[in-house]
Amino acid sequence: MTLTVSVTVERWLVAGSFIISRGAKEHVDVIFCEISDGIFTGRAEATPIYYKGETAQECADEIRRFAAEYPALTRAILLQKMARGAARNALDCALWDLDCQKSNSALWQLTGLPQPAPTLSAFTISLGPPELMETQARQAAAEGFALLKLKLSGENDQERVAAVHRGAPGARLIVDANESWNDIDIAAEAAQLEQYSVELIEQPVSAGRDHLLAGIRSPIPLCADESCHTSADVERIAPFYDAVNIKLDKAGGLTETMAIARAAQAADMKIMVGCMLSTSLGIQPAFALAQLAKWVDLDGPWLLAKDRDDGFRLESGRILPADSPV
Secondary structure, three states: OOOEEEEEEEEEEEEEEEEEOOEEEEEEEEEEEEEEOOOOEEEEEEOOOHHHOOOHHHHHHHHHHHHHHOOOOOHHHHHHHOOOOHHHHHHHHHHHHHHHHHHOOOHHHHHOOOOOOOEEOOEEEOOOOHHHHHHHHHHHHHOOOOEEEEEOOOOOHHHHHHHHHHHOOOOEEEEEOOOOOOOOOHHHHHHHHHHHOEEEEEOOOOOOOHHHHOOOOOOOOEEEOOOOOOHHHHHHHOOOOOEEEEOHHHHOOHHHHHHHHHHHHHOOOEEEEEOOOOOHHHHHHHHHHHHHOOEEEOOHHHHEOOOOOOOOEEEOOEEEOOOOOO
């Protein structure tokens, strides 16, 4: 069946500024993709992987070229012929949404994932001076967020974590080192952070240098992010990490992220489901996958100045579908 594919680039403003060790963002450009069979239309959103050099315009152009070459588009063709990344994510998720429209079924029913329930999400505290991060943590806790994720840089990290803990002493914490701990004693650092309710350390070393974690006995579980993009990566990283952060954009779609989740479960690794900056449309498939996760970090829409009108609702740090009666 020949399908019609359309794609546009949209710009969404960030609420304030989103800062990590790689830099600050005041807006995010996303890809909005629609696939139609002439009767039903599936839609999806994807965010380019900026640290891999992707841009929204290049991803949109890639989608147009691929759709012209393969008008009878299927998920199998995508996995075989298209490289992972945001462009493939947009097409893959739009195809899943098209199938949902055609079958009048929810995504969880088609995929065999658990029926979604209101889900606690982390809220990200941007990298900044400790006093500013403390203020942000206090505000997030006042808004009902019980799980906070801190962006770190490898410098003065204990001071930053201590400040966030002061601002939100009752919150559970995840710290994201963003590949910045290559040259520090990770076990000793983790031992110091344990007192601040830190329960997960994300990507402590650079992707490709995971061997630096060999033999480390960390009192806090270590989670791979940039080190794991596909299901084939899981076996390689499993000796070094306790968990894996699964993101649709870096894996190239829901189809591959479900394969990563299955591989992680088989390797006895815990699952985290994360996202890039995005609207609710971007995290919709991830919300379905998040029902398998121990940690969920799908706060992308709430880091923006505004979300789509039909987006998720947030109550006391829990994500609820827009039509949820809860």
